[in-house]
Amino acid sequence: MPTATRQRIIEAADDLFYRRGFDHTSFADIAGEVHISRGNFYHHFRTKDEILAAVIEARQASTRAMIRLWEDQEPTPEGRIRCFIRIVITNGALIERYGCPVGTLTSELAKLDHPCMEQARSVFSVFRDWLTEQFTALGHKDQADELAMRVLAFSQGVATLHNAFGDEAFVQREVGSMEQWLSTYSEHLKRKEP
């Protein structure tokens, strides 16, 4: 049963881990953000790794929630994949400043050789599996996972360079190019099923 305070800790840690990085965020930082004492903090999370695990779990949940939203808004697989492609525009301001939350956390945990690495990777997998489903529905079952990985790589590349250069025109251009690439895969379906 999650307490309200516990929930606020997770939200603050989520935000700080994103903006400052996991390693560079201290207990005191999070406690200060939530306006509780470090002692109270320890009552909810005994170690830093426990918070990280809870944060990643929360990110998995919010990712799934976002995906459900896309599925409600867009009836076609093409429209849904387009939602994912456009995420680098939707979250453009944050990505320009702090990069992709999933990619940067994974990179950091890889360097730290952190036990939560596998859990962090699974956030990637939520996107990957869902994109694979969409490409399968689009009639490309045999290469669905490969296409999903390509879209995922696109978003990571654009996010990293947006974070490095801050060039919004570049993001717009790449999204447009990717949407055009996507349309070639969906028109192929229309031609097969008129």
Add this chain to the structure above:
Amino acid sequence: MPTATRQRIIEAADDLFYRRGFDHTSFADIAGEVHISRGNFYHHFRTKDEILAAVIEARQASTRAMIRLWEDQEPTPEGRIRCFIRIVITNGALIERYGCPVGTLTSELAKLDHPCMEQARSVFSVFRDWLTEQFTALGHKDQADELAMRVLAFSQGVATLHNAFGDEAFVQREVGSMEQWLSTYSEHLKRKEP
């Protein structure tokens, strides 16, 4: 005039910043790697930021050296761009473990709001400007920078996902796809200048 010890410090710091991250690498770590005392360390670098600046400078130099090597080995712009594309295979083992040195450092410095961020970005720019030159030589002067950014984004996306998933087949596949994409841009030139 760089001392031999100073050079060894830079090399050790370069390696550790890559493998553990800048923030998570301490003075003691580097000193231990070089087998010198922390006091001696301070004689060469007074602050951590000074080491970082020296490391980034060294990376710029080694990047330019690698580029010169490519230019010596490959006479055509297409072959040279191919060298860059293949770098995610050449350095595959390291990237799988620690990600791209340029991308991960830039991401970390962005989160730390570090003054060396601009300098780190310039390592990206070395690649970007050189790729722009190559695409210009390939006869695509009007969109040379856009194509350079696309190749750069490709490498960052592939590196991030290779680091996350460790899927070598994915890397091979994406490199092949990217080389095919590149060949369409060079054949366009051959058609115009037979």
Add this chain to the structure above:
DNA sequence: CTTGTTGTAGGACAGTCGTCCTATCGAGGA
């Protein structure tokens, strides 16, 4: 009213951090 549980606070603890200071070493010039 007593007892026990739970949330909160504040501080103790040993360790590490970046930074800085001082002392010693060794070679080269006067």
Add this chain to the structure above:
DNA sequence: TCCTCGATAGGACGACTGTCCTACAACAAG
């Protein structure tokens, strides 16, 4: 031989880290 000066060593410093312990307040169960 003495002096100088860069290279090296070793430790001191205050601040901060993650972790842990104890004390108190609120409140429900008995």
